[in-house]
Amino acid sequence: MGDLTLLDLVPLLWQRRGVVMLVFVSVMMLAAAIIPRWGQSYRALARIGFVSEVPITASDGQGAAERLETRMAAIRGSDVLTAALAVLRGEGVAFLPGPERQTSWISLLAANASALGYQDWPQTSETEQRELGILRSRLDVARIGNASVIEISAVDRDPFRSQQIVNAVIDSYLWQRETDRKQGLRAQLSETRSQLIAANARLETAETALADWQQKAGFVEADENRLMLDRIYALNAELETARRDLERAKLLAEGRAQARSVEELLALPPVANHEMVRKLAAQYDDVRRSYVAMDQRYGPKHPAMIAKTGELSTVKTHLAEAVALAARQIDLDLRQAQKQHDVITAQRDAWQARLSDRHDRALGQAVLVRAVDVARNEADMLGRQEQEFRASLAAFQSDTMVMQSANLPEMAEFPTRRDFWMAALLMALFAAVLAGFLRHHFDQAIGDDNDIEHRFGLPVFARTPQVSGGGTAPVAMEEAVGHLGVLINILAKTGAFPGKAHVTCIGSAVTGEGKSRLARDLAISFAASGFRTLLLDGDLRHPTRMGKFDVNGDFTALLAGDSSAKSAVRQNVDGMGFDYLGARASVPGHMATGLIETGLADVLTGLRAEYDRIVVDSPPILSVADAVLLMGMADTRLMLVRRGYSKNRDVNDAIGHLQSARLHADGVVLTAAKLKPAYGHADAPVMGAV
Secondary structure, three states, X not given: OOOOOHHHHHHHHHHOHHHHHHHHHHHHHHHHHHHHHOOOOEEEEEEEEEOOOOOOXXXXXXXXXXXHHHHHHHHOOHHHHHHHHHHHHHOOOOOOOOOOOOOOHHHHHHHHHHHHOOOOOOOOOHHHHHHHHHHHHHEEEEEOOOOOEEEEEEEEOOHHHHHHHHHHHHHHHHXXXXXXXXXXXXXXXXXXXXXXHHHHHHHHHHHHHHHHHHHHHOOOOOOHHHHHHHHHHHHHHHHHHHHHHHHHHHHHHHHHHHOOOHHHHHOOHHHHOOHHHHHHHHHHHHHHHHHHHHHHHOOOOOHHHHHHHHHHHXXXXXXXXXXXXXXXXXXXXXXXXXXXXXXXXXXXXXXXXXXXXXXXXXXXXXXXXXXXXXXXXXXXXXXXXXXXXXXXXXXXXXXXXXXXXXXXXXOOOOOOHHHHHHHHHHHHHHHHHHHHHHHHHHHHEOOOOOOHHHHHOOXXXXXXXXXXXXXXXXXXXXXHHHHHHHHHHHHHHOOOOOOOOEEEEEEEOOOOOOHHHHHHHHHHHHHHOOOOEEEEEOOOOOOOOOOOOOOOOOHHHHHHOOOOHHHHOEOOHHHOOOEEEOOOOOOOHHHHHHHHHHHHHHHHHHHHOOOOEEEEEOOOOOOOOHHHHHHHOOOEEEEEEEOOOOEHHHHHHHHHHHHHOOOOOOEEEEEXXXXXXXXXXXXXXXXXXX
């Protein structure tokens, strides 16, 4: 069917007109039985818009798209649909038949109470839940573009009822939205009033606490803090000077304590700079210089030296006394510096304590003043909010308006009955054409019937089953191949080469018909019967490559004369009992045909002397000319066809190719045939020769 053209379409359909008309009429009759039962639906729609995207109440943080999605979900919510269902019931609209609808005045009150927000009312019945589901399934809510407009539509078989549904849903939604917004304003007004009362109470408490604090702590001057800080800064400067003086006095006292002689005490600046010490030190230096000069002139025994020695000792004694007096002054200076430092520190700490006390009093007053301001501001803000909510509630206006009322649909919604009839007509035409093509295809395919011999003029040698797994199919396959081997053995006794190998060539019109499988099974059957058997793969373009190749050569090298038959043949392939000869690798088309045409006759002549049976697996006859060459050198030529796969024209073309070469197929082997009961065993399916 794949090679048909448009020019072949009309003759093919005319040839199969019976099937085409039967299928066309059948599809149209089926459509005539189904389409009238199809109920046309009508869609009524309306549009509602929102005046402002910002509601009167405080913003909930959502964007315009999110708010519209919330409103669309509210329209499809149970509260709105329950109220709409109650309205529709009042107008005589029901979605369930009479016996199934058990609506009483209690259920109506429950629906209205649920819509009004009374949570303690009993839940709706199962029947009402079903009606709500039906109403929700017929309702469609969508946003129109990027505008704040929502389109509400309803589908029903009755156009008036679709309009009623849309009007009921819109009225219920508008009523519920206004009710919810008013309730929200009232709730916020009540909450604001409660907060205002609490804020006024907090303001009164804060003012009372501030008055009590001022009465206890007194009034705090504004400039007092600055004056106290100036005094503390001045005392800190004096304290720093006193600290340095104290450190210097401590160092001098430490040096005085460590001194062991008058000379070490004279090294201290306060001692060296003392007026009396300075005079006595100068006098001591003068007397000592005079003593040294006289000692060099007179010697120690001279009366003048004795007098000078006494004078030097007296001056030294006075100097030591003055140094001791100056050293005691260092201790006095240390005590004085320590006292000065302590006095300034005490004054500084006293002023800091006064400042801290003043700061605490000022901070407490500031906290109380701040608390009073915050409470007053909060009370003022809540008072303004209360007035705003009162004004909003008094001047309440709906933010939703109906931009397009629900229209009465005049035309049914797609698809209508007319559309279904057009689709049925096209489907019937398509099914009729497809049926014609399928009939043509299956007529071309070869079936498992007794017409094969008359159709091709060839006897059927065997029917082999389809082997796809376990069960009895492998046994049936072995039995059928065994019967085929018996027929070939009978033909071998009357062949042209008595005493030599009988060559059987298996061919087919196209690929995929099972030549290689049958050739292998036939070789196994011959080998099991004790014949020296060779399986020859004649397809050089796509060799099977069975078994392990030796390094010396293969079928291609044997045809070219580069190898011997002994090295090219694989012995006892995979332990199946037969030898195998095939190509190691693929050979291009023109080379493969040339090798077979020039070397196959000599190769077969040599192989006939070595074997009893030679089975040749040839390529497809319609694909390459190699198959005709292989068929021409065989003793028995078998044409393989596959049930449900092979086509009549392909088999006829293949037989025609053989006849053009003055060759004639000996018989047909039908593969993938249906199993038939074996002789004497009705429950044991087996295939055999014919």
